[in-house]
Amino acid sequence: MEEKRKDVLTWDEYFMGLAHLSALRSKDPNTQVGAAIVDENHRVVSVGYNGMPKGCSDDVFPWSREGAILQTKYAFVVHAELNAILNSKYPVSGCTLYVSLFPCNECAKAIIQAGIRRIVYESDKYQNTDTTIASRRMLKAAGIELVQLENTVVLHVEKVCNPEYREN
Numbered sequence: 001m002e003e004k005r006k007d008v009l010t011w012d013e014y015f016m017g018l019a020h021l022s023a024l025r026s027k028d029p030n031t032q033v034g035a036a037i038v039d040e041n042h043r044v045v046s047v048g049y050n051g052m053p054k055g056c057s058d059d060v061f062p063w064s065r066e067g068a069i070l071q072t073k074y075a076f077v078v079h080a081e082l083n084a085i086l087n088s089k090y091p092v093s094g095c096t097l098y099v100s101l102f103p104c105n106e107c108a109k110a111i112i113q114a115g116i117r118r119i120v121y122e123s124d125k126y127q128n129t130d131t132t133i134a135s136r137r138m139l140k141a142a143g144i145e146l147v148q149l150e151n152t153v154v155l156h157v158e159k160v161c162n163p164e165y166r167e168n
């Protein structure tokens with residue numbers, strides 16, 4: 001009798017993979033962050049990535065990291081987590097948020113107020129910055145479960161010409 005596969009992705013790894021896939025939509029030349037919001041039945045409720053607000057052309061608004069605030073992306077970009085919350089057609093209360101980078105303090109406020117109960121993240125590379133310290137302080141005070149993935153998920157995504165494509 002054949003054995004079933006045992007090295008499958010866990011749910012947490014699978015949804016982190018979806019967050020990574022969503023990040024590939026980002027136009028940001030330096031940082032691509034993806035997020036996915038999932039309910040207690042493992043149903044995807046929403047996804048998001050970092051980008052300019054609707055109507056704010058990503059060809060016109062700046063992507064720079066340095067210079068006067070109005071010349072940088074920081075004044076304008078909507079983070080992946082906030083986009084995932086705002087894009088959702090359904091309430092996200094009680095859900096888990098998957099995000100490739102630990103949320104900033106502004107996203108933490110939205111995550112708490114939206115009622116998300118668990119955050120699964122991968123990178124914590126800004127953990128010693130004031131904004132991340134503030135974020136962690138609020139998320140902990142709000143009783144949100146914080147889980148760093150032990151295994152990272154690496155996607156190898158490739159765009160190729162569809163050999164079966166026929167123009168209609």
Ligand SMILES: [Zn+2]
Binds near residue numbers: 103105107108
């Ligand atoms: Zn943020």
